[in-house]
Amino acid sequence: SQQGEEDPQALSIQEGENATMNCSYKTSINNLQWYRQNSGRGLVHLILIRSNEREKHSGRLRVTLDTSKKSSSLLITASRAADTASYFCATGVMEYGNKLVFGAGTILRVKS
């Protein structure tokens, strides 16, 4: 079953603005990952944060993890039209081995 829930479901912003997406999960995790999917395409891995980490950066991406609240956020700074895509969080769950459980996703639209 899908344990991740994301909000907002859809987000529309102007180019240059920051975009924040949130993800919540239900069970203990090994790590949490964010993926991006362009329309009609496969997913691309963006960033991974381990359960013992609180924040991680990669270029214009900033991910936070709060294991006490079982939540994570993805911040994209200075957004570009090319950032338009769906973004999914995925959790590596201890009892699931190497499987990932994906959240419902946030559809981001960046208007130029």
Add this chain to the structure above:
Amino acid sequence: GAVVSQHPSRVICKSGTSVKIECRSLDFQATTMFWYRQFPKKSLMLMATSNEGSKATYEQGVEKDKFLINHASLTLSTLTVTSAHPEDSSFYICSVGQPPLAKNIQYFGAGTRLSVL
């Protein structure tokens, strides 16, 4: 990261026919591959874990006889949708788990859009 090739990208077939989708790991040997199904504007639903040289592990509710998975080599896994019906129309995506698997990072193919008439 790993390079994954999925073929075909799109297939249209008549009801009752079988469709085979290929997933290839191009730059490393993959002992584990994953098959997902995605409905429009929805998340990915894991169908099965494909293990090289052994039987696939199917998720609850996924019909093994309907969705046949073969992982005969370290670079190729196939998903065959048998006797396809319109309700099988969907977007199917494969992924490869690159070692170390403890990191769970997966690399995805571009997906196959199946339309059953």
